[in-house]
Amino acid sequence: MGILDNLERSLERVVNGAFAKTFRSGLQPVEITAALRRELDTKAAVVSRDRVLVPNKFTVRLSPDDYERMVGMGATLTDELTRLVTKHAASQHYQFAGGIKISLRSDPTLAMGVVQVDSENVSGAVTWVAVLEIAGKRYPISKSRTVIGRGTEADITVDDSGISRKHVEVLWDGTRAQANDLGSTNGSTLNGQRLVSAALEADSVITIGQTSIVLRLLPQASSSEPVSAETVQAPRVAEPGGFWGPRE
Numbered sequence: 236m237g238i239l240d241n242l243e244r245s246l247e248r249v250v251n252g253a254f255a256k257t258f259r260s261g262l263q264p265v266e267i268t269a270a271l272r273r274e275l276d277t278k279a280a281v282v283s284r285d286r287v288l289v290p291n292k293f294t295v296r297l298s299p300d301d302y303e304r305m306v307g308m309g310a311t312l313t314d315e316l317t318r319l320v321t322k323h324a325a326s327q328h329y330q331f332a333g334g335i336k337i338s339l340r341s342d343p344t345l346a347m348g349v350v351q352v353d354s355e356n357v358s359g360a361v362t363w364v365a366v367l368e369i370a371g372k373r374y375p376i377s378k379s380r381t382v383i384g385r386g387t388e389a390d391i392t393v394d395d396s397g398i399s400r401k402h403v404e405v406l407w408d409g410t411r412a413q414a415n416d417l418g419s420t421n422g423s424t425l426n427g428q429r430l431v432s433a434a435l436e437a438d439s440v441i442t443i444g445q446t447s448i449v450l451r452l453l454p455q456a457s458s459s460e461p462v463s464a465e466t467v468q469a470p471r472v473a474e475p476g477g478f479w480g481p482r483e
Contacts, residue, residue: 261347262301264312268319270295271337274352275320279329289324290354291331294338297350302341313337332356365407368449369393376407382417383448397421397444405435405450412450414441 275289282288297305305312317335324331336357345351365376367383374381374391383391386400393402399419406413412435416423423430424442435441441448 261304262297262350264305264315266348267295267305267350268316270350270352271316271320272323274354275324275329276327278354279327287327287329288332288356289329290356291333292336292338292355292357293320294340294353295350296340296342296345296353298345298347299341299343300347301345301350302339306339363410364453365405365412366451366453367391367405368451369446373451376405376412379407381405381407383443384417393443393446395444395446398446402443403430403441403448405441405448411435412439414439419443 271293274293278290280288316337320335323329333356342351367374367376367381369383369391370393378390381390382401382404383389383393384400384402385393385395385398389401398421399417401417402419403423404415404417406415413433414423414425414430414435415432416430421444425433425435426440427442430441435450437450437452439450441450
């Protein structure tokens with residue numbers, strides 16, 4: 236478990252470093268991550284030999300000052316928090332009953348720098364939404380075939396002289412993704428290996444020319460609860476054979 240713990244600590248340092256300039260005093264994002272991890276470990280319930288259930292709905296209570304700073308980061312912060320929570324759950328073989336939801340709440344009874352987490356299990360169907368991250372922008376995949384290239388005829392146009400007009404395509408059926416090189420001049424790689432045609436896992440990195448394309452999987456959890464300004468529906472990184480489920 237040492238290697239996994241080191242991975243988690245490394246990821247936490249990345250989050251902490253990314254926001255250090257913004258949060259010069261008071262609570263740091265890494266402290267929220269640690270609190271969420273503790274909540275998972277504390278509330279983990281062994282349902283069966285192969286199933287350990289953990290909460291998937293979290294209410295993070297912060298002092299008013301800390302709350303204002305954290306909310307100011309919007310989805311950027313919650314994306315990273317959820318990524319770390321999901322990585323920790325995967326390393327411990329935890330499972331969620333539904334999509335992850337993280338809510339930030341202001342609590343005037345808390346002092347600056349103090350974080351409290353409340354959690355519960357909320358069951359519900361999860362619909363996965365695939366998103367491609369390219370050069371800091373997110374492109375939701377709205378159809379079964381998405382072509383990426385330099386030409387205007389591509390679904391996603393990338394300004395990179397090292398890629399072909401139609402360089403690579405990403406196929407998505409709602410639960411699984413696949414990438415195919417479209418006979419490009421300079422070729423493509425998937426996680427550092429030459430790509431011709433291959434299934435994509437969450438967080439897979441396709442490289443074409445000087446451009447990196449990252450697949451993210453975001454859960455849309457069915458819920459009758461209204462979404463307020465304080466509630467951020469954050470993405471969850473799915474793991475094949477785990478959160479995403481085995482390929483058929």
